[in-house]
Every structure is written in structure tokens, then in C-alpha cells.
Amino acid sequence: MGARDTEHTGSSMHSSNADRRDNLSRDTNFGSIFGIVAVGLAVALSLFGDMTMYVVLPIHFTELGLSAMQVGILLSANRWVRLLTNHVAERMLHRYTARLLFPLALVLGSLLCAAYSAWPVFAALLLLRMLWGVCWSFIRHTGVMTTIGVAGPERAGRLMGVYFGLIQVGFIAGTFLGGLLFDLQGFGRTFLVMGAISLSALPVGIAGMKLTGATRRSVGSDQGRPGKRTLLLEVRGFIVSLVGSGLIMSTLGFLLRARFGDTIPIGPVVVGVATLNGILLAGRYLINGIGSPIFGIFIDRQGLSRTQFVAFAVAGVSLLISGLLKTTPFLIPLVILFFTCSAVSRLAVESQAAVAGPRAYSRLATATDLGAAVGPVLGWLGIELARSGLIFWVGGGLFIVGATLALFGDRSRSLR
Numbered sequence: 001m002g003a004r005d006t007e008h009t010g011s012s013m014h015s016s017n018a019d020r021r022d023n024l025s026r027d028t029n030f031g032s033i034f035g036i037v038a039v040g041l042a043v044a045l046s047l048f049g050d051m052t053m054y055v056v057l058p059i060h061f062t063e064l065g066l067s068a069m070q071v072g073i074l075l076s077a078n079r080w081v082r083l084l085t086n087h088v089a090e091r092m093l094h095r096y097t098a099r100l101l102f103p104l105a106l107v108l109g110s111l112l113c114a115a116y117s118a119w120p121v122f123a124a125l126l127l128l129r130m131l132w133g134v135c136w137s138f139i140r141h142t143g144v145m146t147t148i149g150v151a152g153p154e155r156a157g158r159l160m161g162v163y164f165g166l167i168q169v170g171f172i173a174g175t176f177l178g179g180l181l182f183d184l185q186g187f188g189r190t191f192l193v194m195g196a197i198s199l200s201a202l203p204v205g206i207a208g209m210k211l212t213g214a215t216r217r218s219v220g221s222d223q224g225r226p227g228k229r230t231l232l233l234e235v236r237g238f239i240v241s242l243v244g245s246g247l248i249m250s251t252l253g254f255l256l257r258a259r260f261g262d263t264i265p266i267g268p269v270v271v272g273v274a275t276l277n278g279i280l281l282a283g284r285y286l287i288n289g290i291g292s293p294i295f296g297i298f299i300d301r302q303g304l305s306r307t308q309f310v311a312f313a314v315a316g317v318s319l320l321i322s323g324l325l326k327t328t329p330f331l332i333p334l335v336i337l338f339f340t341c342s343a344v345s346r347l348a349v350e351s352q353a354a355v356a357g358p359r360a361y362s363r364l365a366t367a368t369d370l371g372a373a374v375g376p377v378l379g380w381l382g383i384e385l386a387r388s389g390l391i392f393w394v395g396g397g398l399f400i401v402g403a404t405l406a407l408f409g410d411r412s413r414s415l416r
Contacts, residue, residue, distance in 0.1 A: 032150045032211060034211050035207075035213075036162065036212065037166060039147070040143065041201075042106060043166075044170030045106075045204065047167070048194040048198050049112065050078070050132060051174025051178055052113075052191065053116070053178075054250065055277055055278045055281065056178060058250065059253045059257055064120055069380060069381070069384065072376045076375070077126055077130050083366050086141070090361075093142060093145070099209045101138050105142075109135040109198060110199040110202075111195065112128050112131055114191060114195025116195075117187065143167070145354065155300070156300070158297055158300055160354065161299070164350075165288065168286070178194065179274040180275050230356065236308065237353070238368065240342060241368040241372040246371060246373070246376050246378070247375045248391065251376075251379040251382075253277040283336065287336070288343045292343065296351075299351060304351065308406035312345050312400070316396045318334045319392045319396030323393040
């Protein structure tokens, strides 16, 4: 009996210890997910100045003494810099703790936003945009790899969807408030306010780092050397950014002004074109924000390659049809459809790269930055040549190429 009692007691203690470990694991996981939320919100707050630039410059560049080509350069300068700094950020975040580098990047980014108001001339704005690109390399890499470190391959789509949904707060608020404040307050005050908002990312980001337990070793590991699949993935990332973040986003404000003028009557209300441009661009990020968690579940269930094929194909067709239309009422729903499918495409591409590891993700980030950097230059070059209608045709064709690569390029079971 004594032996049985001892055995029973030992078994009970073992069971109790196991239960405590399970509870601790659940509590830790719960805290880590809250950490992802905090990191995502910090990244969102850091974006206010950058998004305001996209609303303001395409519409009021002449008032600031800028040419069309200078607008394209300014909107892409931060991306050109990241072609180099993405790899620097990946290496430094592997060598040094993200708990130090992430807050530093957030603080510097907010100061750069406020500085836009002090020196609204091309040379100064160019330097500030380049420095912002350095900051964003660190901010983005930390956010994505911290999220995938918590999620793992099994929940990559879901938690990456949650993270990307959260950072849309910055895209939505930045574009909408940027356009609204500019119409009400002008250039200088708008960027001072946006800089102050971005500075609030600091305590939120620090809290996120603590909750996720982020260190230089806790943001995933690379799975093998880059190969053909990685290269094809980078091409798809390039296409998504070239068309969505580059061609469409950077020229939409100009196209609206060309069709409607400086103000647009909507019923009894007259809306400034900057405000309307902000609303439409914010609508893109609203789709990303609300849809990304749902898109992530769909990606986990359907597979990365299959999801990319469908999303790239539908996005491409929507742009090709937009190229045939001249009337705005039919154009807007197609653009919204493109925004939706482009969001699914990008989430699937970035999830696939993040699962592969920090080095693979830094390579994808460089490819997407290259696309986003080239896009505004090509778009505004087309405007300068008075052939802006080609934007829809070129963008649609490239997305069809992306769908083809997703269908035939990824044959490995690991990508299904």
C-alpha cells in the first residue's frame, strides 16, 4: 500500500507539474500575442509622416516648388536606401538586441517626420527621406521577424495577418489625417502633429519587446541557402510593390486632380482633392487592416502558392479592365478589388519569406523595396510623357506574370 501511495503521490505530483508547465506555456503564449499587438501598433504609429507624404506631394508639389520628377524621387528615395540597409538591419539585429535598436529607430523616425516641416525644400526633404528609409529597415525587420518568431510555421498566416492588420492603423490614419490636416492647417503644422503622434510609438514598442521576449536570437532561423524558389518569390514581391505601392499609390492623387480639379462636390459637401485622395488611399489600408487576419486564415488553409496564384490573377485582370474604362464610377470598384487581391498576394509572399528565416525575409524586403522605389519614378515619368493610362496596362500585365510564377514556379510540397 505504501509503495502504491508513493507511486500515486509521485504520479499526482508529476501531473500537477505538467499542468503548471502547460498553464505557464499558455500564459507565456498569451503574453507574446499581446506583445505582437504592441509591436504592430508601434510600427503603425511610426508610419504617420511617411503616409502623409504620399497624400500631400502628388497634389501640392507645385506650391512647394517641386517638379513632377522630384516628387517621384522623394517618394522613392527612402526605398532606394533600403536596398542596402535591409541587409545591414538583418545583420545588426542578429548581432545586437532588438530591445535597443527598435526603440532608437522609432525615436529617430518621429524626429524626421517633424523635420519635414522645417525644411520643405528638395535637398533637405531628400536627405530626410533617405534617413527615414534607414529607420524603416530596422522597424520593419524587427516587427515581422518578432511576429514569426512567436507564430512559427503552423500559424504564420494567422499571426502575420494579425500583425499586418494592426500596422494598417498607421497607413489608414496617416493617409486620412494627412490629407485632412493639410487642407485645414497647411504643410508645416501637419508634419509637426504627425511627428508628435509618431513619438508615442516609443513606450508601446518597448512594451512589445518585453512581452515577446525579443532578443537577437529569438526572431527565427534561416532554413537553407537561397535557391530558385527564393528568387521566384522575390520576383513576386517585386511585382506587388512595383504596381501597388509604386505605380498606383504614388499617382492616384494626380489622376484624381486631373479629372476633378482641386475640389470635388459630394452632395451638399465640397471635399478637397487631398482629402479625397487620403480617403481612397486609407480605404486600401482599411481593406488590409480588416482583411489581413481573415486573409491569414485563408492562406493557412489553402496554401501559400495556391493563394498567390488566385490573388495575383484576379488583381491583374482588375487592372487590365480598368485600363479599358474611362468613367470613374466603374473604375473605383475595380481599384478596390485590386487593393483587396494585392493585399492577399503580399501577405502570402511575406509569410512565405518570413517562415524561411531572417536572411530570406531581408532578401524579399529588398526586392519589394526595389519595386516600390522604381514604381513612383516610372509612374511619374509616364505622367510627364502624358501617357498615364499605361499604368493600368503595365500593372495588370505584371500581376499576370506573378500569377504564372506562382502556378508553375513553386512545385515543392513545402510551399503548398
